[in-house]
Amino acid sequence: MTMKHTLVALVEDKPGVLTRMASLFRRRGFNIESIVVGRSEVPHLSRMTIVISGPTTMVEQLRKQLDKIIDVVKVFDITAEDTVARELALIKVGATSSNRSEIIQIVDIFRANIVDVAPDSVTVEVTGDEEKIDSLLNLLRGFGIKEMTRTGRIAMARGGRRLPAAKQSSKAEGKGQKA
Amino acid sequence: MKMTGAQIICEGLVKEGVEVIFGFPGGAVLPLYDTLARYPQLRHILVRHEQGAAHAADSYARATGKVGVCIATSGPGATNLVTGIANAHLDSSPVVAITGQVARPFIGKDAFQEVDISGITLPITKHNYLVLDVGSLAKIVKEAFYLARTGRPGPILIDVPRDVFIEQTEFNYPSQVDLPGYKPTLQGHPAQIKKAAKLINEAQRPLIIGGRGIIISGAYAELKQLAETAQIPVITTLLGIGCFPESHILSFGMLGMHGMAYANMAVAAADVIIAIGMRFDDRATGKVSEFAPHASIIHIDIDPAEIGKNVPVVVPIVGDAKLVLNALNKLIISTEHIDWFQQLEGWRREHPSTAIRDCEGLLPQLVIRKIYEVTQGEAIIVTGVGQNQMWAAQHYCYDKPNSLISSGGLGTMGFELPAAIGAKVGCPDTTVWCIAGDGGFQMTIQELATIVQEKLAVKIAIINNAYLGMVRQWQELFYGRRYVATPLSSPDFVKIAEAYGIPGLRVRHKEEVVPAIEQAMAERGPFLIDFVVEPEENVYPMVVPGAALTEVLEAPKKEAKAVSDSAKLPVSNI
Ligand SMILES: Cc1ncc(C[n+]2csc(CCOP(=O)(O)OP(=O)(O)O)c2C)c(N)n1
Numbered sequence: 001m002t003m004k005h006t007l008v009a010l011v012e013d014k015p016g017v018l019t020r021m022a023s024l025f026r027r028r029g030f031n032i033e034s035i036v037v038g039r040s041e042v043p044h045l046s047r048m049t050i051v052i053s054g055p056t057t058m059v060e061q062l063r064k065q066l067d068k069i070i071d072v073v074k075v076f077d078i079t080a081e082d083t084v085a086r087e088l089a090l091i092k093v094g095a096t097s098s099n100r101s102e103i104i105q106i107v108d109i110f111r112a113n114i115v116d117v118a119p120d121s122v123t124v125e126v127t128g129d130e131e132k133i134d135s136l137l138n139l140l141r142g143f144g145i146k147e148m149t150r151t152g153r154i155a156m157a158r159g160g161r162r163l164p165a166a167k168q169s170s171k172a173e174g175k176g177q178k179a
Numbered sequence: 180m181k182m183t184g185a186q187i188i189c190e191g192l193v194k195e196g197v198e199v200i201f202g203f204p205g206g207a208v209l210p211l212y213d214t215l216a217r218y219p220q221l222r223h224i225l226v227r228h229e230q231g232a233a234h235a236a237d238s239y240a241r242a243t244g245k246v247g248v249c250i251a252t253s254g255p256g257a258t259n260l261v262t263g264i265a266n267a268h269l270d271s272s273p274v275v276a277i278t279g280q281v282a283r284p285f286i287g288k289d290a291f292q293e294v295d296i297s298g299i300t301l302p303i304t305k306h307n308y309l310v311l312d313v314g315s316l317a318k319i320v321k322e323a324f325y326l327a328r329t330g331r332p333g334p335i336l337i338d339v340p341r342d343v344f345i346e347q348t349e350f351n352y353p354s355q356v357d358l359p360g361y362k363p364t365l366q367g368h369p370a371q372i373k374k375a376a377k378l379i380n381e382a383q384r385p386l387i388i389g390g391r392g393i394i395i396s397g398a399y400a401e402l403k404q405l406a407e408t409a410q411i412p413v414i415t416t417l418l419g420i421g422c423f424p425e426s427h428i429l430s431f432g433m434l435g436m437h438g439m440a441y442a443n444m445a446v447a448a449a450d451v452i453i454a455i456g457m458r459f460d461d462r463a464t465g466k467v468s469e470f471a472p473h474a475s476i477i478h479i480d481i482d483p484a485e486i487g488k489n490v491p492v493v494v495p496i497v498g499d500a501k502l503v504l505n506a507l508n509k510l511i512i513s514t515e516h517i518d519w520f521q522q523l524e525g526w527r528r529e530h531p532s533t534a535i536r537d538c539e540g541l542l543p544q545l546v547i548r549k550i551y552e553v554t555q556g557e558a559i560i561v562t563g564v565g566q567n568q569m570w571a572a573q574h575y576c577y578d579k580p581n582s583l584i585s586s587g588g589l590g591t592m593g594f595e596l597p598a599a600i601g602a603k604v605g606c607p608d609t610t611v612w613c614i615a616g617d618g619g620f621q622m623t624i625q626e627l628a629t630i631v632q633e634k635l636a637v638k639i640a641i642i643n644n645a646y647l648g649m650v651r652q653w654q655e656l657f658y659g660r661r662y663v664a665t666p667l668s669s670p671d672f673v674k675i676a677e678a679y680g681i682p683g684l685r686v687r688h689k690e691e692v693v694p695a696i697e698q699a700m701a702e703r704g705p706f707l708i709d710f711v712v713e714p715e716e717n718v719y720p721m722v723v724p725g726a727a728l729t730e731v732l733e734a735p736k737k738e739a740k741a742v743s744d745s746a747k748l749p750v751s752n753i
Contacts, residue, residue: 011360012359012360015309016297016301016309019298019301020301023301023302024302027302057487060487061484061487061488064483064484065484067483067484068482068484069360070305070306070326070358070360070361071360072360073359073360074360
């Protein structure tokens with residue numbers, strides 16, 4: 001069944017990790033919708049959120065291939081989990097003195113912020129899930145969108161657990177590795 | 180104690196039990212070569228092209244089970260390793276490749292002989308390193324060997340800038356590795372093993388497909404126990420050859436494109452398949468959607484990503500073949516499958532895939548058969564790629580693990596000669612025969628000099644059909660016999676050998692085959708035989724590319740008049 005999957009990867013903060021992952025996506029023909037990288041709560045570990053849509057078997061294959069990269073510590077498919085997912089967008093909208101207040105009204109309804117104003121434009125900052133950002137974009141489109149940038153999804157499971165126990169990488173089951 | 184980077188590498192190699200290095204020097208690795216002089220316990224073998232160093236290290240690793248090591252300089256030295264590294268990667272061979280790099284201040288400046296070899300080899304190594312700090316070098320060497328040989332083995336590249344070789348630091352070789360992202364699963368999941376046992380115990384037509392994973396994990400005894408207890412026929416992949424004795428009554432040869440017709444038929448008819456340490460490569464499965472239509476597949480592999488990659492699996496078991504089979508065997512009930520066995524025997528009689536037809540001229544199959552008979556199956560056979568490889572797989576009877584060394588996944592012409600060097604260096608007391616194509620041989624022919632310099636008693640059989648044979652066969656069968664770019668002229672191989680200082684013979688007639696092989700065996704050093712064979716002989720059986728395994732092309736009827744059913748049998752006499 002084809003659907004959007006959210007994968008979370010914890011990776012060692014080493015040069016080349018991103019190249020290794022990007023190379024794998026290309027080489028094995030996986031089409032990624034978004035990938036976001038940043039620090040995690042653990043020093044030396046970065047946290048990535050990867051969004052990919054495709055059949056479950058393909059996404060499972062991607063998860064396993066990612067897991068094989070030595071610098072990738074863990075990969076989770078959190079699609080089935082109850083998660084908080086957010087994305088941030090900056091949208092520069094064409095504005096004139098006559099329609100500026102209409103834009104501000106829309107921005108208020110979406111609990112977004114205006115972060116920059118110029119004689120012929122306003123820049124809107126919005127945070128939320130993809131649908132919220134898509135709907136705001138739709139409403140603003142009529143004013144003329146001059147520029148836009150979206151971060152892509154970051155996600156986290158709800159509740160007190162650190163990371164979902166289900167779908168955990170097989171690496172976690174491994175034995176000790178005294179050489 | 181303070182040591183230079185080069186010393187740290189040498190110390191690390193000694194601590195990892197390395198005895199042999201295959202390499203070729205150059206500016207960026209000169210400090211390392213200079214240091215090697217102080218480590219006489221590390222035997223360095225100078226190849227004539229870095230590709231040869233990588234193939235030799237790969238083959239040495241396969242023949243001995245140890246990690247193979249190769250060294251090359253920066254730039255062209257490093258890029259020359261690439262084919263060999265890819266070859267080791269696709270066949271899961273443990274190799275550590277050490278390359279020199281330009282000094283750190285020059286990196287990224289397109290300096291003389293600078294190439295981003297860690298970038299280039301990223302998709303063809305299990306892992307690789309660019310060493311930017313001499314302080315991390317000992318840890319990297321330790322990790323490299325650990326990664327190369329554990330889990331699913333593979334090549335690791337360490338790229339060392341010239342100035343890191345020279346820089347000094349306190350030497351502390353770690354006793355343990357710390358790799359949070361690398362913990363191979365070794366023990367199979369007990370619930371899955373139980374499920375597998377139930378399927379096997381209830382099977383009517385069970386079949387084992389053995390792959391190289393069995394050889395890597397050393398699970399021969401466990402495999403034999405499973406097969407014998409439940410009376411399960413065993414077939415193998417090309418690289419799995421030797422995981423189960425081919426002269427065993429339960430052995431039904433190799434599957435796949437040039438596998439035995441009866442082995443492929445067994446796949447199509449089986450109700451339970453136990454696939455162990457193999458990865459359902461397209462050359463083995465044929466049209467994958469029609470692979471094993473009636474079978475529930477149990478797949479045992481150490482690499483979780485291989486499971487479910489190409490074929491759907493009913494019982495996946497991630498783990499080391501030896502440990503999993505050991506646990507599985509405890510749950511297997513002793514049974515018989517007489518009907519199934521008789522069906523297979525019937526197919527083997529009706530489709531004698533390894534029969535050699537009657538022919539005036541010299542048949543390549545006969546050459547392989549006679550090498551088998553003269554060596555009594557005791558040799559290590561190292562092959563090229565193409566027809567020679569398939570005939571070597573079909574017509575020699577392999578009873579021991581690692582008795583066939585062949586480039587499977589990458590199919591690298593030119594592998595044969597340097598790989599024979601690696602095998603001979605690793606197993607000096609075993610006879611090593613290099614079965615070469617006249618095409619592939621010319622790709623790495625310069626390694627004849629390495630053989631002479633290192634006094635290696637490699638025996639070479641060139642299957643000289645004056646064509647790039649396997650490609651010609653495809654042109655004959657699928658491209659209207661238009662032989663474009665496949666007719667091949669060659670030098671006088673016997674004279675070439677002589678020029679290098681290797682005795683040789685040319686054989687054109689079948690009566691001369693055995694005496695020539697015997698002469699080669701009697702010679703203490705290397706020997707070359709140029710077997711001038713029937714030029715347009717084809718490899719059969721053949722599953723047409725893209726077709727199901729059951730759509731087998733067998734030798735055309737006029738050729739099928741078999742002189743003997745030489746279905747693989749143990750040698751009784753020579
Ligand atoms: C490096 C490389 N180039 C091209 C090929 C494609 N190829 C596969 S088999 C073959 C013919 C090999 O000819 P030869 O070495 O004479 O062996 P034969 O098939 O005649 O036994 C070729 C060209 C290959 N496998 N490897």
